[in-house]
Amino acid sequence: MSVTVIRPADRAAWLDARRQDVTASVAAAVLNVHPYTSQYQLWAEKTGRLSPDGEATDAMMRGVYIEPVGVAMLRDQKPEWAVEYHADNAYYRDEKIRIGATPDAFAVDPGREGRGNVQIKSASESAFKDYWIDPDTKQVIPPTWIALQAITEARLTGCDWACVALVVITWRGTLRLYVIDIPLIERHWVAIKTGVAEFWRVVDAGEHPPIDWxxxxxxxxxxxxxxxxxxxxxxxxxxxxxxxxxxxxxxxxxxxxxxxxxxxxxxxxxxxxxxxxxxxxxxxxxxxxxxxxxxxxxxxxxxxxxxxxxxxxxxxxxxx
Known part of the structure; x- marks a missing residue:
């Protein structure tokens, strides 16, 4: 796998770089397991059929603002880790299979081999309880689409392990950090690549994915x-x-x-x-x-x- 790293000058350049790929944040859509983006919506975006991009949404901006906070909390919670964070929107893409990712941070944990990909996420306390807590085991389990995003980022960046650092904003306004390991299961990565290849085949053939009305x-x-x-x-x-x-x-x-x-x-x-x-x-x-x-x-x-x-x-x- 040959990966190119693009360091965009600004948000516009970053958006332009991402336009040509299925990015990690929506990779789950090609497997029909993304809660917010369907294959048809992804097709409409990647073929330029949607209205021009507007300003970043409130949810997007919350992620931007929380990201450095999450890194600081991670360094406090895991002082033995060497956390690498540049906030430069570096974009990693595999031109051949047309998959891309913008990783948040990396880390070296002396307790395991290699470098890890760290994905920073944020959630309200109610969303955390609804979507991150297994109702039976009460364990913190990342949603499937987020796990697939972490796997994609790790594979494109050549990392040996991956985790999600989740910042929970409580109803009191305080912050809690949960660090969850994401297993890099090879069959999941193969499924993502296969789904992306089929998505681009449909696009290149001038077709569109099935519509969910x-x-x-x-x-x-x-x-x-x-x-x-x-x-x-x-x-x-x-x-x-x-x-x-x-x-x-x-x-x-x-x-x-x-x-x-x-x-x-x-x-x-x-x-x-x-x-x-x-x-x-x-x-x-x-x-x-x-x-x-x-x-x-x-x-x-x-x-x-x-x-x-x-x-x-x-x-x-x-x-x-």
């Missing part, structure tokens, strides 16, 4: 946020008529059917693609892009979906 609806709407001045003939798509009928019924029962409608709308927009209008055997569809100006925030845009029965076609419900 429950999770990916907002991403589909973002991918197809712009409409063009054409009309797509969807007359042969009988399944879409069923979706539209369900969507209309859901909208009529707004209070109880909002979740269903929000799942069906992206499916209709997906069928339209970037077309501003379309027609099925039963319906005329319009979904033009609407840009809304604001004096207190940046302007926003969305696809406004309008559906009506086709005048030249009487809908026969018995057909479905």
């Amino acid at each position: 429950e999770k990916d609806g907002s991403t589909v709407l973002d991918v197809y946020r712009d409409s063009y001045t054409d009309v797509r003939d969807l007359s042969d798509d009988a399944a879409l008529d069923v979706i539209i009928r369900r969507y209309k019924e859901a909208k009529e029962l707004e209070s109880s059917g909002k979740k269903l409608a929000d799942t069906l709308k992206p499916q209709i927009i997906f069928a339209l693609g970037n077309s501003a209008a379309g027609k099925t055997a039963s319906y005329d569809i319009r979904a033009s892009t609407q840009i809304r100006a604001s004096y207190v925030a940046s302007e926003s845009q969305s696809r406004v979906l309008r559906i009506k029965p086709r005048r030249d076609h009487d809908v026969d419900a018995s057909r479905f």
Whole structure:
């Protein structure tokens, strides 16, 4: 494995370097075990179909601010360790398999061989109890996606062992540190590499991963946020008529059917693609892009979906 180290000058350069790879923080997505990123969402990001990146979120900034605190706490808790921390966003990437990582810190523990990868994480006390504590054993067990991130970082940086240093922010405002070892299990690394290879095969073939309409609806709407001045003939798509009928019924029962409608709308927009209008055997569809100006925030845009029965076609419900 040939790994290149990039030392970006600023955040923009760091984001640009990461754009070409599946990074360690989302590696679990290719195995469908990431709680926040699906394969389709990752595909939309890596193919440049999502809206331009905005400012870092509050959660991201919390991680940035907590990172040096976590390092200081680790040095206090493990004084025998030699902790290496540069805060330089050094980016490690394997160009061949297109996997990358930005490790937080490294450590040498005199009690074991080699150098270790240290991943700094933070969590509120409630999140710690919900996602880090095994309900049966009461042991601290990192979420799967975080363990896979640590394995990826360790492999790319050539480390011999890995751990997660978790800073828990208690409800009193105090901090607690938990240091959890992550076993570097080879089959997990092989699974990550295999999943990443398949992800890039799909991308290079001009395809996309399966869409989970429950999770990916907002991403589909973002991918197809712009409409063009054409009309797509969807007359042969009988399944879409069923979706539209369900969507209309859901909208009529707004209070109880909002979740269903929000799942069906992206499916209709997906069928339209970037077309501003379309027609099925039963319906005329319009979904033009609407840009809304604001004096207190940046302007926003969305696809406004309008559906009506086709005048030249009487809908026969018995057909479905």
